[in-house]
Amino acid sequence: MSVSEHGVLDIHVDRYARRALMSRESENAALFAARGRADIVSLSGGMPDLGALKKSSLAEHTARVIRMGGQISLQYGSPQGMPKLREQICDVMALEGIVAKPGDIVITPGSQLGLDLVTRLFCDPGDVVLVEAPSYVGALEVFAACEAQVEHVEIDASGLRPEALVAALSALSAAGRRAKFLYTVPNFQNPAGVTLDLARRDAVVSICRDHGVLIVEDNPYGLLGLDGRTYPALRSLDAENVVYLGSFSKILAPGLRVGWVLAPPVVRERLVRSASAVTLCPPTLNQAIVSHYLAAEDWKAQIEDYRDVYRRRRDTMLAALAGHMPRGCGWSHPQGGFFVWLTLPEGMDSRALVAHATNRGVTFVPGTAFYGNGNGSAHARVAYSYADPERMTTGIRRLAAAMQDLQKEQV
Amino acid sequence: MSVSEHGVLDIHVDRYARRALMSRESENAALFAARGRADIVSLSGGMPDLGALKKSSLAEHTARVIRMGGQISLQYGSPQGMPKLREQICDVMALEGIVAKPGDIVITPGSQLGLDLVTRLFCDPGDVVLVEAPSYVGALEVFAACEAQVEHVEIDASGLRPEALVAALSALSAAGRRAKFLYTVPNFQNPAGVTLDLARRDAVVSICRDHGVLIVEDNPYGLLGLDGRTYPALRSLDAENVVYLGSFSKILAPGLRVGWVLAPPVVRERLVRSASAVTLCPPTLNQAIVSHYLAAEDWKAQIEDYRDVYRRRRDTMLAALAGHMPRGCGWSHPQGGFFVWLTLPEGMDSRALVAHATNRGVTFVPGTAFYGNGNGSAHARVAYSYADPERMTTGIRRLAAAMQDLQKEQV
Numbered sequence: 001m002s003v004s005e006h007g008v009l010d011i012h013v014d015r016y017a018r019r020a021l022m023s024r025e026s027e028n029a030a031l032f033a034a035r036g037r038a039d040i041v042s043l044s045g046g047m048p049d050l051g052a053l054k055k056s057s058l059a060e061h062t063a064r065v066i067r068m069g070g071q072i073s074l075q076y077g078s079p080q081g082m083p084k085l086r087e088q089i090c091d092v093m094a095l096e097g098i099v100a101k102p103g104d105i106v107i108t109p110g111s112q113l114g115l116d117l118v119t120r121l122f123c124d125p126g127d128v129v130l131v132e133a134p135s136y137v138g139a140l141e142v143f144a145a146c147e148a149q150v151e152h153v154e155i156d157a158s159g160l161r162p163e164a165l166v167a168a169l170s171a172l173s174a175a176g177r178r179a180k181f182l183y184t185v186p187n188f189q190n191p192a193g194v195t196l197d198l199a200r201r202d203a204v205v206s207i208c209r210d211h212g213v214l215i216v217e218d219n220p221y222g223l224l225g226l227d228g229r230t231y232p233a234l235r236s237l238d239a240e241n242v243v244y245l246g247s248f249s250k251i252l253a254p255g256l257r258v259g260w261v262l263a264p265p266v267v268r269e270r271l272v273r274s275a276s277a278v279t280l281c282p283p284t285l286n287q288a289i290v291s292h293y294l295a296a297e298d299w300k301a302q303i304e305d306y307r308d309v310y311r312r313r314r315d316t317m318l319a320a321l322a323g324h325m326p327r328g329c330g331w332s333h334p335q336g337g338f339f340v341w342l343t344l345p346e347g348m349d350s351r352a353l354v355a356h357a358t359n360r361g362v363t364f365v366p367g368t369a370f371y372g373n374g375n376g377s378a379h380a381r382v383a384y385s386y387a388d389p390e391r392m393t394t395g396i397r398r399l400a401a402a403m404q405d406l407q408k409e410q411v
Numbered sequence: 412m413s414v415s416e417h418g419v420l421d422i423h424v425d426r427y428a429r430r431a432l433m434s435r436e437s438e439n440a441a442l443f444a445a446r447g448r449a450d451i452v453s454l455s456g457g458m459p460d461l462g463a464l465k466k467s468s469l470a471e472h473t474a475r476v477i478r479m480g481g482q483i484s485l486q487y488g489s490p491q492g493m494p495k496l497r498e499q500i501c502d503v504m505a506l507e508g509i510v511a512k513p514g515d516i517v518i519t520p521g522s523q524l525g526l527d528l529v530t531r532l533f534c535d536p537g538d539v540v541l542v543e544a545p546s547y548v549g550a551l552e553v554f555a556a557c558e559a560q561v562e563h564v565e566i567d568a569s570g571l572r573p574e575a576l577v578a579a580l581s582a583l584s585a586a587g588r589r590a591k592f593l594y595t596v597p598n599f600q601n602p603a604g605v606t607l608d609l610a611r612r613d614a615v616v617s618i619c620r621d622h623g624v625l626i627v628e629d630n631p632y633g634l635l636g637l638d639g640r641t642y643p644a645l646r647s648l649d650a651e652n653v654v655y656l657g658s659f660s661k662i663l664a665p666g667l668r669v670g671w672v673l674a675p676p677v678v679r680e681r682l683v684r685s686a687s688a689v690t691l692c693p694p695t696l697n698q699a700i701v702s703h704y705l706a707a708e709d710w711k712a713q714i715e716d717y718r719d720v721y722r723r724r725r726d727t728m729l730a731a732l733a734g735h736m737p738r739g740c741g742w743s744h745p746q747g748g749f750f751v752w753l754t755l756p757e758g759m760d761s762r763a764l765v766a767h768a769t770n771r772g773v774t775f776v777p778g779t780a781f782y783g784n785g786n787g788s789a790h791a792r793v794a795y796s797y798a799d800p801e802r803m804t805t806g807i808r809r810l811a812a813a814m815q816d817l818q819k820e821q822v
Contacts, residue, residue: 010677011651015591015625017535020681047487055485059477066470074466074664076458109520109668112691120556124428141688145531180426214426240422253485255695257520266421270431277552280523283694284666 019125019147041395043382044363046190046338048250049313052305054297058253061292065285073288079276081107081260082284085291089260092294093246096222097236100262106271107282111220111247111259115183116142117274118216118243118261122180123148130168130182132160134341134370134379136190136218139183143372150372151179157332159196160184162203169211181214181243187231188221188337191370191381195231195335205237215242220250221337223303226311229335240264248290250338251303256286310338310385313392317384320396326403338385341367343378348406350380356402356409362395430536430558452806454793455774457601457749459661460724463716465708469664472703476696484699490687492518492671493695496702500671503705504657507633508647511673517682518693522631522658522670526594527553528685529627529654529672533591534559541579541593543571545752545781545790547601547629550594554783561783562590568743570607571595573614580622592625592654598642599632599748602781602792606642606746616648626653631661632748634714637722640746651675659701661749662714667697721749721796724803728795731807737814749796752778754789759817761791767813767820773806 065073080086086102093100108114115138123129125147131139133152143150151172154164165182172178184204186196196204208215217234225231235244247259263271275282293299317340321331328345342364344350350366357364367379387395476484491497497513504511519525526549534540536558542550544563554561562583565575576593583589595615597607607615619626628645636642646655658670674682686693704710728751732742739756753775755761761777768775778790798806 012533012625012675012678015533015623016681017531017533017538019535020532020685045487050482050485053481053485055481056478058481058485059474062477063470063474066473067467070464070466070469070664071461072666074461074464074469074666076456076660076665109694110690113689116689120428121431122423122426122428124430127428138688138691145685145688212426214423249487253481253696254487254691255483255485257690257692257694264423267423270427274431274556277549277556278524278527279521279668280549280665281668283520283668283697285664285697286694 019145039361040358041362041387041391041398043387043392043395043399044365045386046383047386048254048306048338049309049386050253052302052309053253054302057297058289058293061296062289065288065292069288073285075284077281077284077287079279079281080272081105081282082287082291085287086260088291088294089246093233093244093262096219096230097232098244098262099236099239104262104265104268106261106263106268106275107287108259108261108275109279109282110249110257111218111245111261112138112142113279114245114259114261115139115216115218116145117271117278118245119143119146119148121267121270121274122214128172128177128179130165130179130213131372132184132189134191134367134376135183136185137365137369139218140370140372148180152371152373152375153182155189155192155194157194159186159189159194159200160204162200162207165204165207169207169213179213181216182208183216183218184234185218185221186234187219188224188334190221190337191339191365191367192341193332193334193337193339198231201232201234201237205234205242209238209241216245217242218245220247223251224307224310225336226307226314227335228304228307235262243267251306252290252293252299256290257283258286258290313384313389316389316392317382317396320393324397324400326400326407329403338383340382340384342380342382344380345403345407347410348403349377351377353380353402353406356405357399360398360402360405362398362402364399430556450772451769452773452798452802452809454798454803454806454810455776456797457794458797459665459717459749460720460797461664463713463720464664465713468708469700469704472707473700476699476703480699484696486695488692488695488698490690490692491683492516492693493698493702496698496705497671499702499705500657504644504655504673507630507641508643509655509673510647510650515673515676515679517672517674517679517686518698519670519672519686520690520693521660521668522629522656522672523549523553524690525656525670525672526550526627526629527556528682528689529656530554530557530559532678532681532685533625539583539588539590541576541590541624542783543595543600545602545778545787546594547596548776548780550629551781551783559591563782563784563786564593566600566603566605568605570597570600570605570611571615573611573618576615576618580618580624590624592627593619594627594629595645596629596632597645598630599635599745601632601748602750602776603752604743604745604748604750609642612643612645612648616645616653620649620652627656628653629656631658634662635718635721636747637718637725638746639715639718646673654678662717663701663704663710667701668694669697669701724795724800727800727803728793728807731804735808735811737811737818740814749794751793751795753791753793755791756814756818758821759814760788762788764791764813764817767816768810771809771813771816773809773813775810
């Protein structure tokens with residue numbers, strides 16, 4: 001018998017799967033927990049700002065989808081997703097140089113589940129996945145749940161370092177092991193905010209192909225370059241060795257949970273089969289809503305509206321950091337996406353900062369959340385996507401005060 | 412190198428996880444494939460008939476949910492699901508005698524994903540699950556994808572046989588093994604249409620508790636008793652040792668993909684964590700739609716409307732079977748749910764019947780789909796939930812003709 005988190009005897013304790021006992025504490029759950037509290041400024045969750053979304057036209061499309069097409073849009077659908085929407089997704093991906101067939105897309109209830117399906121398809125327990133350091137916390141949770149072993153590859157201001165990738169592959173090879181895939185967020189990375197250099201894109205694609213390592217490209221922020229610039233997707237450079245994950249969460253709305261996987265035909269066949277086993281089909285209504293929206297609205301203008309919002313937010317965040325952060329603190333200057341990555345003053349531990357920050361009325365995510373190996377304590381992630389500018393500035397001021405509280409305590 | 416289903420070289424072939432190579436061909440995908448073809452009567456897929464659903468009021472609720480509450484209903488939400496909807500789900504479950512706390516419910520994008528999460532929580536590769544023979548094909552796909560080993564337990568016209576359950580447990584124990592859980596559909600079972608006898612409910616609950624085996628109770632059809640009768644859920648008899656799966660797919664609409672898991676607190680804590688890793692959150696919009704619908708509409712009357720439709724359909728199906736089936740063919744007389752389970756004339760193999768049926772313009776599901784061990788060839792499942800009465804009768808006439816074709820061929 002064992003006792004749960006809440007002190008309850010657990011009669012099931014000797015029944016759980018090994019993966020359940022190994023899983024990471026959900027950082028995502030914690031990230032979203034504080035957002036409802038008016039007295040706390042949340043700079044932790046990467047929620048989009050939906051203020052710029054034209055809700056009343058979306059409401060009309062949705063009502064029409066149900067009233068006129070409810071026999072289909074409220075019914076079970078294809079496990080691969082609506083054909084019409086898969087065609088439209090090809091148009092979205094074309095903005096980043098991707099030439100794809102609708103038949104190679106699998107729509108999922110959010111791209112998070114897409115990553116889970118891909119990981120389950122390739123990773124047996126103990127299999128290695130290469131992951132940027134730092135990387136998206138939700139991906140680390142998927143890899144832990146699948147009992148995959150994370151090997152980190154260093155990044156710098158230009159993204160993933162090809163030399164570090166080669167070194168990681170050589171080290172694995174020397175140990176008689178290999179990686180199943182490289183997981184990368186090439187654009188406006190979460191959490192570090194960096195973007196993979198153009199020249200490096202070719203290098204990363206070649207290295208992975210030469211070493212027989214699949215690339216899993218996760219691209220939720222690619223169309224949110226704050227100067228309007230987009231970069232060629234890795235998938236546009238290699239259609240055979242890249243599995244691409246896309247999402248409407250940041251260019252439309254996350255509450256719809258519509259994401260997709262674009263995969264080579266041989267992989268896609270298997271993904272459809274496992275998607276069918278796991279969900280039967282993605283939510284039909286949500287697909288119909290997105291499809292009608294893309295057909296009837298100027299969705300590119302909507303993306304520009306989002307960019308305008310985030311550009312102002314990013315500038316506010318950078319100004320607040322410049323105005324309030326103590327000496328010795330550094331930060332990234334992201335050209336897109338939702339996040340600024342802080343480097344804390346020498347010797348400061350971000351986990352120790354959490355309690356002080358909460359006392360001062362602000363939340364952030366300690367850097368350790370973004371590593372699978374315990375590193376990251378010198379870093380913190382703050383999001384500029386959600387808090388309004390005034391609250392964001394208040395939050396940064398509070399975070400600076402919390403740092404001073406911690407520094408005083410340590411003297 | 413290996414060649415895929417479509418004759419394409421697969422450069423990924425030595426990269427897949429073991430579970431991917433073991434997975435069952437998706438029967439679900441095949442079930443839904445024929446439904447779009449006007450020349451074929453589909454008696455295979457278990458789609459609900461949405462003709463009885465009041466779509467225009469649902470459209471209005473949905474538009475309001477987006478227009479007034481879009482800041483929340485289009486945003487990321489709790490990985491456990493909306494608190495308000497979890498309260499309302501308690502009211503739905505109360506109809507079957509369940510006393511539950513909203514805090515012990517985890518909302519999932521369809522209860523299929525709930526079953527996947529529960530299976531991943533408990534089953535390591537090779538672990539045994541006890542499953543009725545026959546059982547729901549989608550559950551067998553989940554168990555295969557999780558590399559669980561299915562041990563079947565016989566059922567009869569009164570549902571799962573307690574003696575067979577004890578025998579299966581004893582056999583496992585004698586082999587030094589144990590089952591992680593019993594998976595059961597106690598009400599209007601898919602595919603056999605049978606309902607677990609009241610006295611047997613107590614027996615099954617006691618046996619599982621005594622043997623330290625968790626019960627996973629899957630109950631999509633419980634409120635669709637065609638005489639209006641409901642049965643006490645196994646969960647109402649044992650709150651600690653039963654994980655319950657519920658769904659709005661059959662009492663509202665499947666295209667919303669809103670299902671739930673009710674679990675003991677210690678299990679629920681872990682389920683929320685893995686749900687968060689797999690989906691971040693269930694679709695917020697869909698939860699808001701269901702919640703508004705339950706609050707504003709007479710949802711019990713809607714369920715009665717559905718029952719009326721399915722009662723008439725069931726009667727049409729039984730009349731068509733009595734009128735057309737050849738000698739030696741038997742069938743169940745379901746009191747609820749969506750399906751009739753056929754026993755084919757002596758010596759007839761349901762897989763051999765598939766091609767003849769397609770030639771004649773009708774589809775059904777061969778009985779082998781519902782077994783994990785290759786059994787079931789003497790059976791076929793036909794659904795009365797979706798085809799309209801006239802087409803359904805045509806379909807049964809065609810199926811009878813296909814049986815005669817096959818019998819002639821075999822002479």
